[in-house]
Amino acid sequence: MPPQLRLNAVAFISPQNHPILIRTFVQGQDELKYHYIAHTSLDVIDERITAAIAAKSTECYMNLLYTMEDVAVYGYMTPLKVKIIIALALTDSVVRDADVLTIFKALHTAYRQSVANPFLRLNAPIDGYNDHSVLLAAGSPKWKAFRKRVDDIGKAVGVATMTA
Secondary structure, eight states, rough: OOOOOOOEEEEEOOSOOOOEEEOOOOSOOHHOOOOOOOOHHHHHHHHHHHHHHTTOOOOOOEEEEEEEEEEEEEEOOOOOEEEEEEEEESSOOOOOOOHHHHHHHHHHHHHHHTTGGGGTTTSSSOOOOEEEEEEEHTTGGHHHHHHHHHHHHHHHHSSSOOOO
16 A cells, blocks of 8 residues: 655645745644745755756656655656645655656646636736736635635545635
């Protein structure tokens, strides 16, 4: 039986490095810690992107970015340059890349389904501006379905408790 992963946080970052959604799943933890983790991950992701461009790689999954205290941070970048960062609780068991990649694909699908909904773009400016954070505005009540999808993925992965 494979070890149970515990998802502590998920972050969606726009191509311009603006947070779209940072969702924490650990009660009693400082949410600011996961904002810090998401922002520090961007530096590592930029280094990996530079190396991938030099190697002409098209891989979206960026593997383990780093470990910090009690979390292991993994990164993924969609073809539209939206970065997805997850923080898993550190355990003594081995975390398989296939398991982490499955989580990222589910999160990417949730994001893609939300952005593809044409009815939620009514208030967005139509000037060719490519910042998805304006379109997504994940804090607004309109994007309740996206947050629910992310929460459902968190529950499926193994979240003990949830925070709002």
